[in-house]
């Protein structure tokens with residue numbers, strides 16, 4: 309909306325000028341753009357971004373409505389199409405990401421779905437990493453499969469599997485890096501090269517890394533999707549999502565699907581998310597620093613079998629993580645000592661119960677399935693986010709009955725450490741009692 313035409317001479321009236329950006333973004337850095345990008349002050353010269361809580365817009369002349377519908381002039385017509393507050397959020401995020409354009413969506417899942425759906429038709433082929441957010445698996449396997457779109461899965465960290473799958477033409481390649489919850493780090497430049505040679509558009513779900521710690525477009529991805537519900541809000545208030553990519557894609561097939569099917573971001577939510585972006589770089593860096601500290605500390609704790617965190621030397625793709633990301637992220641995944649050798653083992657339920665004793669003993673950290681929040685949260689993936697995943701697949705992904713996903717918030721890191729320490733003591737006592745009771 310910043311490149312508005314002047315008054316077209318062949319119109320019988322002059323459309324009103326739309327405001328110009330309050331700050332010219334040229335040459336400014338991400339933290340500055342997070343605070344100032346995409347703001348359009350109204351005639352009232354307000355300091356904070358205005359909230360345009362309106363469904364529609366009015367026209368001074370009938371001919372102006374005609375020109376707007378004919379797309380002879382660019383202006384706001386209806387908030388299913390777009391709204392000034394939504395524009396602020398979209399422009400701000402696009403500037404931070406370094407993307408040509410952005411389309412805001414009602415949720416992260418509507419971003420995932422529309423980003424893919426805009427690129428496929430019956431007979432299309434998707435190649436995807438197996439390590440995916442649960443609802444994304446359902447979109448691929450149930451929704452798109454019913455419409456004749458086939459998905460072939462590969463183990464995301466295995467480049468040979470990518471090469472074999474992409475020896476055949478494909479329309480879309482989909483991946484998350486780091487993945488949820490086991491934090492596999494995928495070789496984005498190598499996968500993008502294989503994908504492009506196969507004719508595919510690369511879509512990367514960058515929720516775990518955030519716009520602050522990883523720039524997928526620079527690594528070779530074509531499209532980036534976010535659940536803005538996570539770190540972009542970061543304070544547990546509203547749902548939202550975003551799709552970023554070239555202007556040709558965003559304002560072409562994506563916009564036409566979005567405008568007619570309507571998973572639009574509400575102006576109020578856009579306002580909350582635009583304000584969330586102001587503090588996102590600060591919040592993510594602080595949460596990232598605390599997560600690294602807690603991950604390193606957890607590694608030596610009795611009762612903790614293993615820790616998965618991209619910036620720990622023990623991470624299987626540690627060098628790749630250092631090359632692709634400027635921080636390991638705000639989430640630490642760890643697996644407590646357990647007795648079961650697989651999720652199908654008879655001992656698995658007892659392992660789950662002992663892990664529940666750990667979760668229940670936390671007094672600061674909340675049990676929740678969300679992540680990226682200012683409040684620290686723990687999730688038990690095997691019984692919540694990944695409960696629908698078959699036990700054998702959970703084993704293959706490395707999700708044990710004792711695996712815990714910790715989203716590190718903004719509390720004092722010493723309080724979090726003490727909280728985890730206390731809960732680990734409870735876990736060890738429960739674990740020792742269980743072992744005694746089965747001893748001969």
Ligand SMILES: *Cc1c(COP(=O)(O)O)cnc(C)c1O
Pocket residue numbers: 415416417418420441484488513515516534535536537538547548549
């Ligand atoms: C949460 C999440 C989503 C879905 O976002 P919603 O806002 O809940 O719709 C997609 N991908 C990943 C990796 C997520 O963590």
